[in-house]
Amino acid sequence: MAHVRYPGKLSVDVAANLSATPDGPLCANGTQWILYLLEECADDIWEHWSVVIGLISMLCFLLSTLPQVYEAYKNGKVEEAVSIGFLVLLLSGDLSNLAGCYLTKQLPIQIVTAVFYIYTDSILISQFLYYKIKNSSTQKKPFLKWMCILWFGATSVFCLLLLKLLDIKSTTPSVQVQSVSGSLVTSGYACGYLSSMFYLSSRIPQIYKNFKRQSTEGTSYMLFALAMMGNGTYGLSVIVMLPALKQSKSSFLLNHLAWLLGSLGVLVLDFFVTAQFIMYRKNKSSKAEHRLNVPEFEPLLDEEEEV
Template sequence: MATARFPGKTADVAAANWSVPAPLCVNGTRWILYLLEECVDNVWEYCSVVIGLISMLCFLLSTLPQVYEAYRNGKVEEAMSFGFLFFLFSGDLTSFAGCYLTSQLPIQVVTVVFYIFTDLILISQFLYYKIKNSSSRKSPVLKWLCLMWCGAATLVLLALPKLIMDNSTTLNTQSPTHSKSVQITGYICGYLASVFYLSSRFPQLYKNFQRQSTEGTSYMLFALAMMGNGTYGLSVIVVLPALRDSKKTFIIKHLAWLIGSLGVLILDFLVTAQFILYRKNKSVKSSKLLSVPEVEPLLCEEEELTVL
């Protein structure tokens, strides 16, 4: 989600094609310069980049446990809210649009594409088990919905590589004015993505409350998302002492992604509380069932004696 930690090839780089070339990075860390095209020459920025990469890794791995959990129990439609999946997919799709429009680094674009890919798997699993476990399995509406979704998902997966290739080839031909307007549109997409990410947790919170259970949902999905959002916020805070430019401008530039990350982090604490609460309720219910005395065999024996 939080892919705006690294500024990438934004309008400033596009404008450099029309002006004096930027100075070379002499004292920067080589692997960061090669991987992220970012000049890091002090410990604060170095720590920020490493923490930012950890954040990316957490987000990359977050949905995989839920994919396995859905495959294992086969009841994902009962545990997961479709609203949660829809808003999560919308947030990742809007985040991809923001990265594409602002010409972010290839590693960021590939990361967001992976998010979209895992979202497509989760939604496909939801629809598959919804049809499989539905009492009205022969409903043509559900079948057509599944077919339409598979077709749309295929088109998205085919279109994304083409968009990435076109974006990389047209990067150096943009004028500064056009790049600035596109960058603003990209930041608007960033705010929209934050709204989608924040909205995604509420349907799942309500679903868990309605069921009074979190069974069928992998907690690692939310735990890794919390780690990703927390480390992203930390990566932004750590770099502040090393900034040469205005700290206020830096915060404003990353505000959309900060709101999304820290806001979702707070909501994920509520989801964590639900996991703890409903697990305790489940253990209490199971202990009560174990403590019930076996009365039925005694009653059966008394009935046999009366017959004799």
């Protein structure tokens, strides 16, 4: 978110380890559920755990936005707590990530996941706009309700059409990525670097907004905690893969450099966000305690009224 969340974790990992052919898979010793689900031949314990950790990373990012959606619904003041710059840059990162997955012909599950990230981003942005308009005007609530319903409907239809447009069912497996035009693959990796820049930049507006407010109220820490878990497990999935490589390790890391820079960079920035949650929560507790300890200077009854 990277991302938040950081999508496209398995985009290069999978491409480097497939052993399938158009006539059928050649993976006698591979893990069958991985071969069936991801079309990847994981015939080594390191490859197996790299895929499992990568899927955990993907799951963390899929769930990361849900706590913030609930927090915004419960609080109703999301426009005061969340930076619109954070949301816009997050959406930009997910869009460029989707372009990178498509141009490099990644697996269908990755493209579907990337579209899902865009859908959840649109929900967060729609919540932001909804409460911003609602809290600034009390005369347009019926109109606002229907506008919100139409927005969700239009977004859902758009994401479904996008999946159809990308032709998910007939997407070429990543093992055949070498047959894709070299310029398209280069553009895909350029989109990977671009998405990393967007994800890194997205944390700056939110950190500044928290600092300016001296508070994190209205934002869910689980959004950042799950993003940290996702980024951490992604880095771990790459490291675990290294012992199983038969190719150059430096070349493998170079292919992952765009995603690693964005992932680890966002992870570092999320530690700053975590520090803000801890620090401002202490400030909130101390202020509440101070208010409780303030004595009452005026009596409940005037002395003249006492009998």
